[in-house]
Amino acid sequence: MPSATLRRPRDVRSPLPLPSGTRPSRRGLLAGGLGTAALLGLSACGTGDSSAAGASDDAAWSFTDDRGHAVRLSRRPKRIAFLTDTAGAALWAAGLHPVAAADSGQGIVGAVRPDWSGVTRIYSADKGVRIEALAQARPDLLIDAVEPDGTLQVASQLPAVGKLAPVVGLSTYQPIEKIAGTADRLTRSLGAEPNDAGAKARYEEASARLRRAVAANRELRVGFVFGIDKSTIGVMNPRTWAVLKTVSALGMRLVPVPDGADNAYSQAVSWENVPSLPADLLVWAVSDPLPGNPLWQRTPAVRAGQVWKPPLASWYAYSWANFTVLLDGLATRVQSARAGVGPRSAS
Missing domain, CATH: 3.40.50.1980 (Nitrogenase molybdenum iron protein domain)
Known part of the structure; x- marks a missing residue:
């Protein structure tokens, strides 16, 4: 992963769900343009484009x-x-x-x-x-x-x-x-x-498969995490990331970021607190490589072999095809994971 992806944190907030740490904002982590962050999406503007592909170039x-x-x-x-x-x-x-x-x-x-x-x-x-x-x-x-x-x-x-x-x-x-x-x-x-006209249909099939997997394993708690630096990892905020918003709507139980604002990219967790993350399945996201820290190996989900590291490009390629990779992979891991291996939440 390019080192520039992890920028200097913009604010400080308690780590999840334990003592203090930095909480990098999304704007400070995924850069584009001026080196700040944003990812592409949609508001309710489905009627906003009045010009169709077949229209004349001279048309309004x-x-x-x-x-x-x-x-x-x-x-x-x-x-x-x-x-x-x-x-x-x-x-x-x-x-x-x-x-x-x-x-x-x-x-x-x-x-x-x-x-x-x-x-x-x-x-x-x-x-x-x-x-x-x-x-x-x-x-x-x-x-x-x-x-x-x-x-x-x-x-x-x-x-x-x-x-x-x-x-x-x-x-x-x-x-x-x-x-x-x-x-x-x-x-x-x-x-x-x-x-790729068929890409959306394949995405919808993957979405349906993940929904079924989640429904069959309702108690499973999933944490999306990534490496920040040698002393901390980040727990991705379900209120910010597109992927997390999608899987949450499909019923997946996600590790929360306490008081996470809509522009908070993640919550930092110090390594000594990582084994206390209330997750049964961990998804290692947007960074390389997987941690070698002994505390990572002591984390219950890791000990149980319930960790998935998707291809790095799948997080950044904003297309039906690449998001299908994420949903298909999640469905496979949710189907095989066992709920309850992680610690109970401290909250």
């Missing part, structure tokens, strides 16, 4: 974004720029080819295997989004990520960006199907046909 175009802001243009835009890794990854995966795009080198964009031919790279590690390079690409529409407070991730911090072209804002603080569904709809509205 509109799209209502996740801020509730309607972008209306006299003709359908042709030159699209992706300002963030995460919004870009979802649209690359859906089949949209930009004239300019950000890639902060953290594996998010690379996970969807984009075709960079003819695309201007607009991100540098020292400057973030390079406005000059973006301007030279002559975009007529910009795609930015939306933060939980409704602000645009890049354009709100670099006002000059928003003067180059209209901005559509997209958020990934949503369940999986809304992320991929929005990417498909926006792609169609811009005149491209989404990739």
Whole structure:
């Protein structure tokens, strides 16, 4: 996993469910654009795109974004720029080819295997989004990520960006199907046909399989965790991550993050407290490698062999196909896991 993915924590909160530790915000951990975080998603904007794939390029175009802001243009835009890794990854995966795009080198964009031919790279590690390079690409529409407070991730911090072209804002603080569904709809509205017509059906099959597995193992408690540093691991916040929102809606019991806000990416847990995590199944996420710490080996779920480490790319590739990998893998592990091996919650 690229080291840049784990940024300096922005605030401090009690670890889960024990004494103090850092709680990195999502914005500080998954960077794109300016090196802050956001993932692509959907608000209730299903009626927002009035331009279909078969419409003339000269026809009027509109799209209502996740801020509730309607972008209306006299003709359908042709030159699209992706300002963030995460919004870009979802649209690359859906089949949209930009004239300019950000890639902060953290594996998010690379996970969807984009075709960079003819695309201007607009991100540098020292400057973030390079406005000059973006301007030279002559975009007529910009795609930015939306933060939980409704602000645009890049354009709100670099006002000059928003003067180059209209901005559509997209958020990934949503369940999986809304992320991929929005990417498909926006792609169609811009005149491209989404990739792999059967991918959504396979995702729905995986979702149904996981729902059945969870229903048959209702008492199983699942914790999604990742490595922060040598002294702590993070427990992913069910209120933030798209995958966790989705599996929670399917009935899965998740290890909670006490008082986790909608923009809290995770709760830090010091190593001495890791064996006390109230989880029967642990999913090791978004980081490599699995821990070698002896306290990890003493964790009940680990001793019971109830640990799964999905392919790293599956967390970052915002597409029906890659999210299917996660749901299918979870279904297999939930079916075979035994409830009650982890300690009871301290709360």
